[in-house]
Amino acid sequence: MAPLEHYLIVSALLFAIGVVGVVVRRNAIVVVMSIELMLNAGNLAFVSFGRFLNSMDGQLIVFFVMGVAAAEAAIGLAILILIYRNRESTDVDSLNLLKL
Amino acid sequence: MMNTILFILLLPVAGVLVNLLFGWRRGEKFAGRVAAGVMALAFAASIAGFFQLLGLPAEERLIRSDLFEWIAVGDFRVNAAFMLDPLSSVMTLIITGVGALIHVYSIGYMHGDRGAVRYFIYLNLFVFFMLTLVLGSNFLVLFVGWEGVGLCSYLLIGFWFERPAASEAGKKAFIVNRIGDLCFLIAMFMLIGIFGTLDFGEILQAAPAKLVAGGGAVTVICLLLFAGAAGKSAQIPLFVWLPDAMEGPTPVSALIHAATMVTAGVYLMARAYFLFDLSPIAMNVVAVVGAATLLVAASIAMVQTDIKRVLAYSTVSQLGYMVMAIGVGAYSAAIFHLLTHSFFKALLFMGAGSVIHALDGEQDMNRMGGLSAALPSTSATCAIAAFAIAGVFPLAGFFSKDAILFAAMTSNRGGIGFWLAGAVGALMTAFYIFRMLFKTFYGRCNLSIEQQNRLHESPGVMTRPLKVLAVLSFAGGWVGIPIFAGANLLDGFLAPVFGGGGEAHHEVIFELMMMAVSFAIAVLGIYMAYNVFVLSSRGASAYAERWPGFYRLVFNKYYIDEAYDFLIIQPIRRLSVRLWKDFDDGLVDATVNGAGGFVRLIGSAARQLQTGYVKSYAVMMLAGALVVAFYLTAGAK
Amino acid sequence: MAGLFLFYLMAVVTVAGAVGVVSLPNPLYSVLSLIAAFLGLAGLYLTLNAEFIAVVQVVIYAGAIMVLFLFVVMLLDLRREERIPLRLPVQKFTGALIGVGLFAVIMKVIFSGSLLTGAKGAFPAERVSEIGNTQVLGKILLTDYLLPFQAMGVLLFVGVIGAVVLARRRAD
Numbered sequence: 001m002a003p004l005e006h007y008l009i010v011s012a013l014l015f016a017i018g019v020v021g022v023v024v025r026r027n028a029i030v031v032v033m034s035i036e037l038m039l040n041a042g043n044l045a046f047v048s049f050g051r052f053l054n055s056m057d058g059q060l061i062v063f064f065v066m067g068v069a070a071a072e073a074a075i076g077l078a079i080l081i082l083i084y085r086n087r088e089s090t091d092v093d094s095l096n097l098l099k100l
Numbered sequence: 101m102m103n104t105i106l107f108i109l110l111l112p113v114a115g116v117l118v119n120l121l122f123g124w125r126r127g128e129k130f131a132g133r134v135a136a137g138v139m140a141l142a143f144a145a146s147i148a149g150f151f152q153l154l155g156l157p158a159e160e161r162l163i164r165s166d167l168f169e170w171i172a173v174g175d176f177r178v179n180a181a182f183m184l185d186p187l188s189s190v191m192t193l194i195i196t197g198v199g200a201l202i203h204v205y206s207i208g209y210m211h212g213d214r215g216a217v218r219y220f221i222y223l224n225l226f227v228f229f230m231l232t233l234v235l236g237s238n239f240l241v242l243f244v245g246w247e248g249v250g251l252c253s254y255l256l257i258g259f260w261f262e263r264p265a266a267s268e269a270g271k272k273a274f275i276v277n278r279i280g281d282l283c284f285l286i287a288m289f290m291l292i293g294i295f296g297t298l299d300f301g302e303i304l305q306a307a308p309a310k311l312v313a314g315g316g317a318v319t320v321i322c323l324l325l326f327a328g329a330a331g332k333s334a335q336i337p338l339f340v341w342l343p344d345a346m347e348g349p350t351p352v353s354a355l356i357h358a359a360t361m362v363t364a365g366v367y368l369m370a371r372a373y374f375l376f377d378l379s380p381i382a383m384n385v386v387a388v389v390g391a392a393t394l395l396v397a398a399s400i401a402m403v404q405t406d407i408k409r410v411l412a413y414s415t416v417s418q419l420g421y422m423v424m425a426i427g428v429g430a431y432s433a434a435i436f437h438l439l440t441h442s443f444f445k446a447l448l449f450m451g452a453g454s455v456i457h458a459l460d461g462e463q464d465m466n467r468m469g470g471l472s473a474a475l476p477s478t479s480a481t482c483a484i485a486a487f488a489i490a491g492v493f494p495l496a497g498f499f500s501k502d503a504i505l506f507a508a509m510t511s512n513r514g515g516i517g518f519w520l521a522g523a524v525g526a527l528m529t530a531f532y533i534f535r536m537l538f539k540t541f542y543g544r545c546n547l548s549i550e551q552q553n554r555l556h557e558s559p560g561v562m563t564r565p566l567k568v569l570a571v572l573s574f575a576g577g578w579v580g581i582p583i584f585a586g587a588n589l590l591d592g593f594l595a596p597v598f599g600g601g602g603e604a605h606h607e608v609i610f611e612l613m614m615m616a617v618s619f620a621i622a623v624l625g626i627y628m629a630y631n632v633f634v635l636s637s638r639g640a641s642a643y644a645e646r647w648p649g650f651y652r653l654v655f656n657k658y659y660i661d662e663a664y665d666f667l668i669i670q671p672i673r674r675l676s677v678r679l680w681k682d683f684d685d686g687l688v689d690a691t692v693n694g695a696g697g698f699v700r701l702i703g704s705a706a707r708q709l710q711t712g713y714v715k716s717y718a719v720m721m722l723a724g725a726l727v728v729a730f731y732l733t734a735g736a737k
Numbered sequence: 738m739a740g741l742f743l744f745y746l747m748a749v750v751t752v753a754g755a756v757g758v759v760s761l762p763n764p765l766y767s768v769l770s771l772i773a774a775f776l777g778l779a780g781l782y783l784t785l786n787a788e789f790i791a792v793v794q795v796v797i798y799a800g801a802i803m804v805l806f807l808f809v810v811m812l813l814d815l816r817r818e819e820r821i822p823l824r825l826p827v828q829k830f831t832g833a834l835i836g837v838g839l840f841a842v843i844m845k846v847i848f849s850g851s852l853l854t855g856a857k858g859a860f861p862a863e864r865v866s867e868i869g870n871t872q873v874l875g876k877i878l879l880t881d882y883l884l885p886f887q888a889m890g891v892l893l894f895v896g897v898i899g900a901v902v903l904a905r906r907r908a909d
Contacts (some may be wrong), residue, residue, distance in 0.1 A: 001741065001742040001744075001783070002740070002741055002745075002783070002794060003858065004750070004852060004853065005847050006744065007744075007785070007854070008843070008847045008852075009844070009847065010748045010781065011843075012844065012847070013752050013755070013841050014751065014752065014755050014774075015838065015839065015840075015843070016836040016837065016839055016840040016843075017752070017755040017756060017758075017759055017836070017838045018755070018759075019832070019835055019839055020759055020832050020833060020835075020836040021758060021759035021894055022718055022722070022832075023715065023718060023722065023829075023831065023832030023836075024759065024828060024829050024832040024833075025759065025829055025903050026715075027764055028762055028766075028807065029764050029810055029813075029852070030758070030759070030767050031766075031808060032769065032806075033758055033767055033806065034758065034759060035808040036798075036802075036827050036894065037755050037771070037774065040774075040775070040778055040798075040900055042783060043778075043790075044168075044778060044782075047782055047785050047790060048785060050383050050787075050858075051785040051786060051787065051862065053853065053855055053856075053857055053858050054857045054858040054859065054860055054862070055857075055858030055859075055860060055863040056858070056860045056865070056877055057858070057872055058873060059787050059789070059790050060874065060876060060877060060882055062787075062790050062795075063790070063793070063878070064885060064889055066793060066794075066798065067892065067893060068892065069798075070797065070801070070803065070893065070895075071808070071892050071893050071895070072871055072895070073805060073835060073897030074805065074896045074897065074899075074900040075800050075896055075899050075900055075903065077806070077809045077900070078899065078900040078901075078903035078904040079896075079903060080772060080809060080813075080903065081809065081812070081903075081904050082903055083811070083832060084813050087903050090813065091749070091899040092714050092715055093120055094884060096866070715828060716828075719831055719832070719835070720830065722835045722839075723831075723835055725839070726835055726838045726839055726842070728843060729839065729842045730838075733842055733845055733846050733849075
């Protein structure tokens with residue numbers, strides 16, 4: 001069995017890749033997917049710690065995170081469709097309405 | 101037992117509310133009926149209150165009604181408290197009685213005016229405040245009413261606010277009154293400082309102990325109170341607003357600027373008589389100012405050509421009589437004259453209103469004349485009022501004016517000078533009022549053919565109140581017949597308020613002589629007017645030509661408005677402009693704008709961070725997360 | 738030994754999939770490589786004795802959610818992407834910097850040597866295997882975590898309604 005550190009390194013890698021994706025990519029769908037990657041990195045860390053601490057709580061948290069992720073994906077994609085309908089694009093760089 | 105005071109007070113409020121809620125939709129007819137109806141009920145309640153008082157023994161005639169504690173600061177307490185004593189009962193009867201008649205009259209007068217509903221709301225509101233003024237049992241409640249009537253007066257003078265003259269007159273009235281109100285306020289502060297209370301009864305009890313008779317404090321307080329009264333009651337030097345106030349609808353002039361509000365100053369001084377009694381100097385000032393006012397205003401009234409302005413100056417002059425009466429310590433005589441004056445002056449104003457109504461707004465007496473045939477009721481009632489104000493036996497004005505003149509002569513504070521002023525004033529009064537009567541209702545008709553064709557007597561809703569007031573003007577003075585002990589009902593009724601048993605009695609023959617003299621004066625004045633305006637072919641112009649300078653001086657009201665403008669208004673304006681340009685623009689605005697500009701500068705630098713792109717916010721958020729993570733793990737190895 | 742091998746295999750699959758998500762220009766390929774990464778994660782969960790989570794990962798994540806993504810990608814026909822240069826070119830650099838920075842921080846924590854200082858729980862892997870992973874999870878979920886479980890149901894319900902409301906075409 002691999003040591004805890006190895007799992008955590010994989011988790012950290014996933015998280016860092018997700019961060020890079022969020023910042024670098026411009027397609028909103030890919031950005032959402034990158035966020036999913038970051039969530040899963042957290043999940044992996046939870047399960048790993050739970051396993052090495054003899055606890056089921058890690059797995060339970062993952063269960064809830066998945067629920068949240070599912071809801072978030074549904075809403076997020078619905079918003080994306082709306083944006084696309086209005087703008088014919090899902091380029092997040094074209095979304096600058098936050099500035100007056 | 102029902103609380104009569106509350107009833108009297110709240111009925112006009114009910115009228116205001118009903119008209120505010122429903123009047124706009126239901127129209128002027130409804131509004132007028134509601135307004136007049138609540139006034140009739142309030143009058144009934146006032147009569148009930150009067151009889152309630154009569155049912156009590158003379159020395160205990162006081163009904164109090166403490167509603168709630170209004171202000172409590174430290175040891176200082178002011179209650180929203182009201183009281184009905186003989187003095188406020190008389191005032192209440194005048195306000196609601198004459199007020200009800202004027203409300204009825206207004207239904208006819210305001211018919212067809214776009215703002216009639218608004219008019220009735222203001223009018224009822226005015227009555228409420230006026231009642232608050234006379235029913236309040238401490239200075240502060242009185243002051244609430246005092247300011248309230250000032251507000252309503254402003255609103256009603258400027259009722260036709262589309263006319264610049266009307267809105268200017270409203271402002272003038274408000275601002276001039278403000279000077280008096282400020283003095284009144286300072287007087288109240290001094291009373292709080294000395295007595296720690298504003299309640300009439302408590303101050304009355306404590307006054308002899310806490311104030312030195314003739315001392316500085318009481319004199320200052322009385323002079324300040326008098327300044328307040330001078331503003332409301334149009335005394336020199338604050339009387340300039342009242343003639344301009346004639347821009348309002350004529351029933352308003354009758355109600356507010358003749359019968360009720362302008363007498364508030366007289367009422368205030370009568371209410372605070374126990375303070376004035378302690379200050380001979382203040383009393384003297386009051387009497388002298390009253391005498392001067394009555395002479396100046398009467399002389400101006402003799403040459404005015406606008407019918408309402410004649411009446412306005414006449415009102416100022418009659419108020420001068422009342423103030424002089426206060427000044428010589430004849431409080432009940434002042435209230436007596438207040439009572440009778442409210443009858444005949446309201447009648448004169450409403451008669452003038454009837455004339456103006458018939459002539460579609462014409463107010464210049466030179467263009468009237470010979471109207472008695474077309475306006476029989478109006479001219480007859482006005483003639484009665486004219487006899488009354490001139491002081492012809494046995495009409496109302498005779499007794500009240502005689503009471504004042506008698507007191508001016510015999511009171512230990514009076515003197516031959518005051519009597520002389522009153523007598524000369526009486527002569528002028530008889531002259532100017534009959535000048536008005538002759539020029540308006542008799543003699544050659546100066547109307548255009550078109551006006552003559554449209555000439556009509558006012559409708560019954562307007563003439564009936566005139567007739568009721570004519571009866572009162574005729575007989576209203578009989579409540580104060582002197583000479584016979586016990587015949588002076590009003591004096592006896594008011595005696596508990598003013599303490600003591602009224603003035604000392606004199607020889608009957610002396611009183612009769614005085615009465616004969618004042619009657620002779622009245623007749624002489626009437627004869628002079630008859631001589632000049634009816635017998636003489638050239639009218640008054642002969643006299644105007646003989647003393648051109650004096651005539652011009654009087655005709656232009658002694659240039660008082662111009663003097664105020666030159667001495668007070670212009671310097672203040674120049675100072676204001678200086679302050680505005682140099683201080684406000686140069687210093688205050690510069691500072692404020694500078695601060696704003698500085699913030700804007702910082703903002704324009706900071707806004708560079710805000711690109712508006714979602715992505716850049718994400719980058720910053722993550723960068724922040726990185727920094728926090730570094731900080732949190734800094735302790736780790 | 739087999740477990741260790743499985744770990745490394747799945748770790749490589751996962752990381753490679755993740756890199757693919759971020760680097761492939763076509764969103765369709767991104768979705769597919771994300772599925773690969775999720776399958777790898779499911780494998781990692783298996784090596785951690787979290788069988789139920791592994792299955793859920795495959796069924797819910799790699800299955801349901803990713804199908805949703807695929808639908809959207811194909812629905813919107815998003816192949817023509819990213820021809821235009823980045824609005825803020827420094828982003829690529831800052832993005833990489835932040836990613837590396839966060840990774841470095843986590844590494845620092847991992848190798849600080851004080852990872853497992855918490856109290857040990859009541860469920861060692863052997864015991865869970867005896868009872869059955871799913872059964873243990875279900876018991877805890879419906880006892881200690883009942884309220885969050887219910888709240889999760891509400892959240893998903895709201896999510897469904899929200900998605901419908903948002904994506905619906907307005908009548909006007």
